[in-house]
Amino acid sequence: MRPRPFSTLPLAALLTAGTVFAQGVASPTLELARLQPGAKSRRVSSYDVTGGNGDNVSKIASGTRRTIFDVKGAGIVTHIWVTIAPPPPAMSRHDIVLRMYWDGETTPSVEAPIGDFFGQGWDESYPFAALPLAAGPREGRAMVCYFAMPFATGARIEIENDTGQTINAFYYYVDYTELASLPADLGRFHAWYNHALTEALPDGENEWDTLGPQGTNTTGDRNYLIADIVGKGHYVGVNYYVDNPSVMWYGEGDDMFFIDGEKWPPSLHGTGTEDYFNTSWSPNALFQHPYYGYGRVPSGTGWLGRTHVYRFHVSDPVYFDKSLRFSIEHGHNDNLTLDLASVAYWYQQEPHKPFPPFPSRLSRKPMPPIDVVDIHRWRHEWRKSKGSLPQLWGNEKEK
Secondary structure: OOOOOOOOOOOHHHHHHOOOEOOOOOOOOOOHOOOOOOOOOEEEEEOOOOOOOOEEEEOOOOOOOEEEEEEEEEEEEEEEEEEEEOOOOOOOOOHEEEEEEEEOOOOEEEEEEHHOOOOOOOOOOOOOOOOOOEEOOOOOEEEEEEOOOOEEEEEEEEEEEEEOOOOOEEEEEEEEEEEEEOOOOOOOEEEEEEEEEEEOOOOOOOHHOOOOOOOOOOOOOOEEEEEEOOOOOOEEEEEEEEEEEEOOOOOOOOOEEOOOOOOOOOOOOOHHHHHOOOOOOOOOOEEOOOOOOHHHHHHHOOOOEEEEEEEEEEOEEEOOOOEEEEEEEHHHHHHHOOOOEEEEEEOOOOOOOOOOOOOOOOOOOOOOOHHHHHHHHHHHHHHHOOOOOOHHHHHHHHO
């Protein structure tokens, strides 16, 4: 076998895309043994340059930005690790904004709350394990990324403290491979955060035909938007955060990938939210596979509360030549009010379409939880609508 130049694929993809064959040897980890000419391992971290133990960037004031990585030349970021003090719930990682810039660009290719980017929804902290992203012990405070992030002439990573309080300590590693030049066929890594409080239909939240016959969705125009990309590239995954104010199942909505400007129906049209995320039959259980799963589920009645579900297209990227618009229904025919947030991940040729203005802290604030008092008030209003009869049970129907 001829020697090959530095691989043009992320190592994680090489290790998981299939078995590598070389001189009669079949091994899924053979790429780890391949010697890489001209590659140099480098790191930028928050270590104490005095040799002491103050290994962090300290006292980052609210309303300020701090550059944590600024490197010139060609390379590939291969690993990022971050932990922050004070931890949740004392400080919300939902209100620390992560931005990344490649090759001198002035608009970020990555822009998301740091918690949401790493698979930590809302302002919470919990264990999460996938192949490209994870949040590990203690209690999800150690946030890790293994997405490969190539750059040809330089890279810069910054954080913005939008918490309203001081970040006491920000610890980090950014490991990268320094190269003499970058292969021309490598796209740039992108990640975009979106958030929306979706709107029910005029005839109500008619899921599962509960209120009558359901309508149809033949455009996708009211779907929740996960990615809106212009250029050539491939989509590689999403962290999807659902806060459901109802006990009703939230996931009858179909996924729709509109590739290169196509009209409805798109060439990739799904059959339900849980189906896109490789699960089935309205799941409500923790499950974490390297490519997909549920990192957080509610513990109350039905599907009331917060769910974090994810899928990464490690071996099945969605390719596009001109554009990609990826959206998902919020309930069948977009009939549910849900508090939705997402971080989509993809690679593409630059320049990219600039992201919309980043939402303010107030506008991206998580909705308050629905509790037992709220539900009891609903029951009281329902009783009044039935004439306040003294023995109403709760599931009486119109005759």
